[in-house]
Amino acid sequence: MLRTTASRVLDDNDRDEVLALLDIDPVGNVFVASRVRSVGLNPARLGGQMWGFGPRGGLTSLCYAGANLVPVNAGTDAVYAFAERARRQGRRCSSIVGPADAVEVLWERLEPHWGAARAIRWAQPLMVATEPSPLPADPLVRRVRPDEFDILLPACVAMFTEEVGVSPELGDGGALYRSRVAELIRIGRSYARIEGGRVVFKAEIGAVTPHACQIQGVWVHPDLRGRGHAVSGMAAVVKHALDYFAPVVSLYVNDYNAPARAAYRRAGFVEVGTFMSVLF
Numbered sequence: 704m705l706r707t708t709a710s711r712v713l714d715d716n717d718r719d720e721v722l723a724l725l726d727i728d729p730v731g732n733v734f735v736a737s738r739v740r741s742v743g744l745n746p747a748r749l750g751g752q753m754w755g756f757g758p759r760g761g762l763t764s765l766c767y768a769g770a771n772l773v774p775v776n777a778g779t780d781a782v783y784a785f786a787e788r789a790r791r792q793g794r795r796c797s798s799i800v801g802p803a804d805a806v807e808v809l810w811e812r813l814e815p816h817w818g819a820a821r822a823i824r825w826a827q828p829l830m831v832a833t834e835p836s837p838l839p840a841d842p843l844v845r846r847v848r849p850d851e852f853d854i855l856l857p858a859c860v861a862m863f864t865e866e867v868g869v870s871p872e873l874g875d876g877g878a879l880y881r882s883r884v885a886e887l888i889r890i891g892r893s894y895a896r897i898e899g900g901r902v903v904f905k906a907e908i909g910a911v912t913p914h915a916c917q918i919q920g921v922w923v924h925p926d927l928r929g930r931g932h933a934v935s936g937m938a939a940v941v942k943h944a945l946d947y948f949a950p951v952v953s954l955y956v957n958d959y960n961a962p963a964r965a966a967y968r969r970a971g972f973v974e975v976g977t978f979m980s981v982l983f
Contacts, residue, residue, distance in 0.1 A: 753765060832972045906937065
């Protein structure tokens, strides 16, 4: 039986309080904080609802309920409240992601109602870098130009399919995914080493706030792996991120991906927490 402590849907009147709560953990909350800072809390602009736990002036926890379900600063009572609201609403998200302790409890409450997940990533180390890499940056890694969209897109699709287990071109034919790839290129947050019309290395800065940014989509062409491209490529992206975006650069990675974790450590990242993802 789910507990019934109340949660509520927030709006732009709650923005300052929401941002203050998100800033308690600017690294762990960078994805949600970047959304709120960019578009506010109106569901039409946010791409989902923001649920709050606690009265106005006394918020203690949040849950972003959009394409992803993301608990924020959520203790047990808050997780129960968010689980109840999610159960009543029905599953609308493609994943649950966030701090492992909160996501695990949330999923325990929702699995009996939502059914089995397609995949569960129980432990995803959260890693940060606050200084440039101790190793040389690849001088050929640069911002992707808009006219290189058709070169980059197949690499992005390959990365997503390899990481998530399904193609981003399913469902709407990939229209939403292509739009996101194009947007990251347009705003200068897509980086790659491109040689002879082929992507050697790529990564994107997917979320940015004044306090932190988050790297996503790291990928090296399968034929070129094991040659150090990930380390030198990440060193280049981290340097640019620190210079132009935020004082802390973060990412999270599957615990079983030993080569990636080793590459990130060599590039200067250290582990500071653990995320968990439930994929549908």
